[in-house]
Amino acid sequence: MSLPDPFRELARRFPADRFLTDRTELFVYECDGLPVHRQPPAAVVLCETRDEVVACVKWCAANEVPFVPRGAGTGLSGGATPVRGCLLLDLNRMRAIRKIDARSRYAVVEPGLINVRLTEAAKPHRLMYAPDPSSQTACTLGGNIAENSGGPHCLKYGVTIDHVLGLEVVLPDGEVVRLGGPIADHPDHDLVQLFVGAEGTFGVVTEITLRLTPDPPEVRTFLAIFDSMAKACRTVTEITRSGIVPVALEILDRRTIEAVEASVNRAGYPTNAAAVLLVELDGFAAGMDEEERAIVAMARANDPIELRSARDPAERVALWKGRKGAFGAMGRVDTDLYVLDGVVPRTALEETLEKVYEIADRYRVKVSNVFHAGDGNLHPNISYDGRDADVTARVLAAGEEMLRACVAAGGSISGEHGIGLEKRDFMPLLFGEGDLALMTGIRDAIDPEGIANPGKGFPDRRAKRRKARA
Amino acid sequence: MSRTKQRLSEYARTLDCVHCGLCLPHCPTYGVTSREADSPRGRIYLMRGWAEGRLDFDTGADSHLDSCLVCRACESVCPSGIRMDEMMESFRAERPGGPRVSPLGRFLLREIIPNRRRVAAATKALELYERSGLPGVTQRVLDRVAPPLARAHAMRPRIEPRTDAIEPGSTWKPTGVPRAKVGLFLGCVAAEWLAPVHRATVKVLLGNGCEVVVPESQTCCGALHRHAGLLDDARTLLDRNARAFPADLDAVIVNAAGCGASLTTPFHDSDSPGANAAAPRATPYRDVAAFLHELGWTAKTRPLRRRVAYDQPCHLVHGQRVPAHVVTDLLQQIPGLELVPLAGSERCCGAGGVYNLLQPTMADAVLAEKVDAIVRSGANTVVTGNPGCLLQLRHGLRDHAIEVRHPIEVLADGLA
Ligand SMILES: Cc1cc2nc3c(=O)[nH]c(=O)nc-3n(C[C@H](O)[C@H](O)[C@H](O)COP(=O)(O)OP(=O)(O)OC[C@H]3O[C@@H](n4cnc5c(N)ncnc54)[C@H](O)[C@@H]3O)c2cc1C
Ligand code: SF4
Ligand code: SF4
Numbered sequence: 001m002s003l004p005d006p007f008r009e010l011a012r013r014f015p016a017d018r019f020l021t022d023r024t025e026l027f028v029y030e031c032d033g034l035p036v037h038r039q040p041p042a043a044v045v046l047c048e049t050r051d052e053v054v055a056c057v058k059w060c061a062a063n064e065v066p067f068v069p070r071g072a073g074t075g076l077s078g079g080a081t082p083v084r085g086c087l088l089l090d091l092n093r094m095r096a097i098r099k100i101d102a103r104s105r106y107a108v109v110e111p112g113l114i115n116v117r118l119t120e121a122a123k124p125h126r127l128m129y130a131p132d133p134s135s136q137t138a139c140t141l142g143g144n145i146a147e148n149s150g151g152p153h154c155l156k157y158g159v160t161i162d163h164v165l166g167l168e169v170v171l172p173d174g175e176v177v178r179l180g181g182p183i184a185d186h187p188d189h190d191l192v193q194l195f196v197g198a199e200g201t202f203g204v205v206t207e208i209t210l211r212l213t214p215d216p217p218e219v220r221t222f223l224a225i226f227d228s229m230a231k232a233c234r235t236v237t238e239i240t241r242s243g244i245v246p247v248a249l250e251i252l253d254r255r256t257i258e259a260v261e262a263s264v265n266r267a268g269y270p271t272n273a274a275a276v277l278l279v280e281l282d283g284f285a286a287g288m289d290e291e292e293r294a295i296v297a298m299a300r301a302n303d304p305i306e307l308r309s310a311r312d313p314a315e316r317v318a319l320w321k322g323r324k325g326a327f328g329a330m331g332r333v334d335t336d337l338y339v340l341d342g343v344v345p346r347t348a349l350e351e352t353l354e355k356v357y358e359i360a361d362r363y364r365v366k367v368s369n370v371f372h373a374g375d376g377n378l379h380p381n382i383s384y385d386g387r388d389a390d391v392t393a394r395v396l397a398a399g400e401e402m403l404r405a406c407v408a409a410g411g412s413i414s415g416e417h418g419i420g421l422e423k424r425d426f427m428p429l430l431f432g433e434g435d436l437a438l439m440t441g442i443r444d445a446i447d448p449e450g451i452a453n454p455g456k457g458f459p460d461r462r463a464k465r466r467k468a469r470a
Numbered sequence: 471m472s473r474t475k476q477r478l479s480e481y482a483r484t485l486d487c488v489h490c491g492l493c494l495p496h497c498p499t500y501g502v503t504s505r506e507a508d509s510p511r512g513r514i515y516l517m518r519g520w521a522e523g524r525l526d527f528d529t530g531a532d533s534h535l536d537s538c539l540v541c542r543a544c545e546s547v548c549p550s551g552i553r554m555d556e557m558m559e560s561f562r563a564e565r566p567g568g569p570r571v572s573p574l575g576r577f578l579l580r581e582i583i584p585n586r587r588r589v590a591a592a593t594k595a596l597e598l599y600e601r602s603g604l605p606g607v608t609q610r611v612l613d614r615v616a617p618p619l620a621r622a623h624a625m626r627p628r629i630e631p632r633t634d635a636i637e638p639g640s641t642w643k644p645t646g647v648p649r650a651k652v653g654l655f656l657g658c659v660a661a662e663w664l665a666p667v668h669r670a671t672v673k674v675l676l677g678n679g680c681e682v683v684v685p686e687s688q689t690c691c692g693a694l695h696r697h698a699g700l701l702d703d704a705r706t707l708l709d710r711n712a713r714a715f716p717a718d719l720d721a722v723i724v725n726a727a728g729c730g731a732s733l734t735t736p737f738h739d740s741d742s743p744g745a746n747a748a749a750p751r752a753t754p755y756r757d758v759a760a761f762l763h764e765l766g767w768t769a770k771t772r773p774l775r776r777r778v779a780y781d782q783p784c785h786l787v788h789g790q791r792v793p794a795h796v797v798t799d800l801l802q803q804i805p806g807l808e809l810v811p812l813a814g815s816e817r818c819c820g821a822g823g824v825y826n827l828l829q830p831t832m833a834d835a836v837l838a839e840k841v842d843a844i845v846r847s848g849a850n851t852v853v854t855g856n857p858g859c860l861l862q863l864r865h866g867l868r869d870h871a872i873e874v875r876h877p878i879e880v881l882a883d884g885l886a
Contacts, residue, residue, distance in 0.1 A: 017503065024534065025505065027525055028512040035489045046504055073506070074491040092504045114495055137547075138492045263549050328549025331488035387522075 006063045007043050013055065018046040029088055032073040032080040035336065036386065036396070037421050041068065041082035046090045050170065050206040053089060057204060058174030060087055066451045069200040071112065071140030075147060076339045077420030079199045079456055089204060091142050097121050098207070105212045106165055106182045111142025111205045118210070127212040130157035134324050142205050148197035150416035152248040152323065153280070155374035157213060159416065161196045166209035169195060169202065172447040182209055199418050200453035202446045216282035220292055221316045223308040224277045224299040225270060229253060231302040232275035233350040236373045238298045239279070240346055244291050248280040249374030256326050256368045259333055265325030267318065270305055277373070278323055326370040327381065333366060336386035339379055340399050341417035342406035346376045355405045356380050363398035377415035378406065404429065419457045427458065480560035484518035486552045487511060493544040498818045499537055502835040507534040510544035510554060517561055527566065535561055537832050539825055540697060541818035542788035555735065555789070562699035569699030579700060583658045584690045584707055586638065593662040597629055621830050625865050629663050636668040639686040642676055649679035650765060653715045653722040655755065657729050658690035660857040670882035671725045671758055677769035677885045678762060688714040693732035697823045701737065708733070712753050721756040725878055727856035728823060730757045731789030757786060758878055759855060763796045770886035773806035778880065779849035781840070781863065782815050783856035797855065797877050804884030813843045821862035841866040853877040
């Protein structure tokens with residue numbers, strides 16, 4: 001495999017097993033969790049230290065080579081999909097926990113650390129890292145920062161951005177900046193906020209200071225199984241209206257239930273179930289009994305087929321199992337899966353879902369829904385055969401229309417999976433020209449050469465220039 | 471799609487993967503290299519890419535598929551239900567140039583292993599060699615001239631004494647009316663090299679009221695042949711075994727997890743002639759621990775002072791889905807025995823059949839992690855129910871005062 005000359009010079013600084021240029025090796029990096037977009041990188045480097053990242057980014061800047069950071073590649077919007085000719089910076093080997101300060105409740109970690117590892121390490125101190133994407137056993141904290149990820153428990157605890165105290169970032173010119181710090185009201189905390197959700201377009205995060213949350217003393221989980229989606233949605237609306245704030249309010253629809261039941265995560269749902277509502281409460285035992293009674297009464301009033309509750313951790317894990325494995329289980333329905341991510345006001349859940357099913361029928365695609373009902377975050381999952389170009393085109397068109405339906409209902413085009421490649425062209429649906437100009441203006445100020453994950457989040461205006469040069 | 475069909479009969483299986491990445495942290499080889507191509511998702515992507523004609527393997531490029539341990543940890547966590555064993559089996563059999571087995575490997579697999587007398591003769595030779603004082607010299611020479619061979623040499627099994635070996639053709643009756651009648655599956659080299667394990671198995675089965683028959687004509691399970699892609703050979707062996715065991719048995723007891731997984735997994739290269747002919751499910755093969763757990767422990771016990779950690783063989787937990795508690799529940803029947811938790815007990819030890827001989831560098835890296843966890847557990851005995859894992863852990867722990875035993879041996883020690 002012949003590499004462009006300057007790459008060879010960079011390659012010399014790394015051992016061969018951390019600088020990958022073989023065609024076979026590059027091939028497997030051509031997509032992330034959204035395999036509709038594919039592009040192999042020019043080279044992959046597995047970085048182990050910040051200084052290595054700096055060296056790579058500086059080299060990219062000097063040679064006008066774009067770079068794309070990559071965590072576990074579980075992203076669902078093409079954020080880590082390589083761009084043509086890029087250097088892919090894989091951060092999985094930077095996975096140390098540098099510090100856990102139990103008294104001040106924060107942790108300092110490297111970006112390649114897997115989300116759930118932090119909670120495991122904090123557990124002996126009776127602490128946890130609250131944001132828990134369903135991919136938490138695999139996704140990296142660096143990826144979470146870049147996507148501002150949410151999770152089932154974020155209804156009460158807030159999403160990633162609410163838990164980031166400080167960042168160390170290698171800017172697109174190779175300069176290192178430290179933003180924020182362990183103290184929550186650090187003077188430059190606002191800059192931290194700007195970098196969370198930047199999808200790697202503002203540089204590479206090389207160290208993260210995160211807030212840890214006390215383990216709740218008591219957790220209660222219930223599952224209400226309904227024979228119609230409307231009943232489940234109505235229960236959600238009633239719970240939120242009552243003022244009770246559960247940690248999680250999740251819904252699985254019929255097709256998801258069927259797929260889950262066929263997978264290793266089978267949860268034993270009845271076959272006539274059309275919607276499963278999962279509710280979790282946490283906090284102090286005092287007062288919880290009352291909340292529990294109120295929620296059970298609301299579910300009962302909507303005529304469930306079955307109510308289940310879990311009081312010990314093992315039972316809880318079982319109730320959650322089906323939910324957490326839902327995306328993967330959809331792999332059984334067809335060869336490929338397109339996971340959409342849109343937000344609607346909670347009051348519009350039911351009607352938007354109807355619309356989603358209707359759109360799916362019209363485009364003749366198979367859709368299933370599993371979603372964070374508590375914050376109106378819908379995840380229509382379209383199962384399809386990506387080898388068929390016509391089917392793929394219909395899937396993408398249906399997806400776009402579903403997102404438009406979310407916007408029309410007063411919602412947004414991304415709850416937690418980011419914009420990436422997938423939705424960059426939909427940005428104008430939400431934002432006016434002025435907003436977009438401001439956003440791109442900020443990005444251009446941070447990345448004037450347009451080499452940091454170009455083309456993600458916004459259309460890549462420099463792509464043409466680069467191509468002309470290549 | 472006819473072309474892809476030709477290239478990989480398990481092509482359809484590769485489509486089960488939705489590229490979610492949930493398997494990555496569970497894959498031992500990815501844990502070592504962090505390279506996507508060494509992960510389950512990467513390997514499936516490679517096989518799919520190759521089957522679809524999007525990728526051609528240059529020389530050596532399929533090394534990432536050879537470096538798969540087929541430990542099947544990915545299968546246990548994949549919500550999409552992928553089957554790595556089937557894909558690997560079909561890939562290794564059908565890749566360009568066919569199965570990649572050295573002439574020596576082929577000779578051993580075809581001429582020695584399926585033949586009990588030849589295995590016994592080879593074992594005798596090994597024992598003579600061991601007693602001769604030559605091994606020390608050989609090791610020193612190999613260390614200098616051929617490090618890979620030196621490693622294989624250092625890993626050679628220490629053959630355990632075969633006094634009271636369980637002979638093929640024997641029958642064992644418990645006192646009183648038998649609770650069950652079972653067959654004992656001996657395997658190929660295990661019968662010769664790990665005789666105490668079979669002895670202990672019979673002892674524990676008798677103690678729990680089972681009648682045990684050991685049919686003469688049984689043979690190797692064929693797992694190694696399948697790993698290597700020699701599917702027809704494996705099928706022949708499976709047929710021979712199916713005929714060896716009488717029809718009136720409640721179970722055929724297997725005490726080697728790797729053999730058990732292979733014996734209970736049907737062939738999936740459904741395109742090749744004679745596929746599924748052996749119908750392995752027809753013979754009621756059962757893992758010894760799973761069988762005893764279900765039967766219920768009734769034997770009298772005596773106390774054992776031991777701190778025991780259980781390391782789960784991949785082909786038991788992932789291959790046969792026998793959870794850890796099945797084994798630890800049994801161990802708990804022995805009074806005084808203290809079980810200590812072992813971090814990552816569901817992770818591979820790097821043995822992988824003969825993987826440790828074919829891919830020594832990767833196997834060593836995987837093993838190092840395991841040894842570390844065992845030492846940290848504070849156990850003085852580690853138990854694991856598979857010959858390959860026993861040998862691998864004994865090799866890894868050779869400088870530590872930690873015993874490596876089959877759980878059935880510890881259970882036998884605890885019989886009153
Ligand atoms: C089964 C499944 C369930 C999921 N559930 C959820 C969920 O509940 N909630 C949710 O929000 N998301 C969910 N996701 C999406 C995904 O897991 C998250 O977006 C996650 O944060 C991505 O992390 P990653 O390490 O895989 O990042 P990648 O996919 O590798 O990268 C994502 C983005 O982050 C950038 N990036 C990565 N590391 C860095 C870094 N150190 N510095 C700068 N940029 C970086 C990349 O360039 C890319 O743009 C799910 C995905 C799957 C497959
Ligand atoms: S967990 Fe299963 S579906 Fe997901 S990437 Fe791994 S093999 Fe593919
Ligand atoms: S079988 Fe084991 S080594 Fe092979 S891909 Fe799966 S987890 Fe990795």
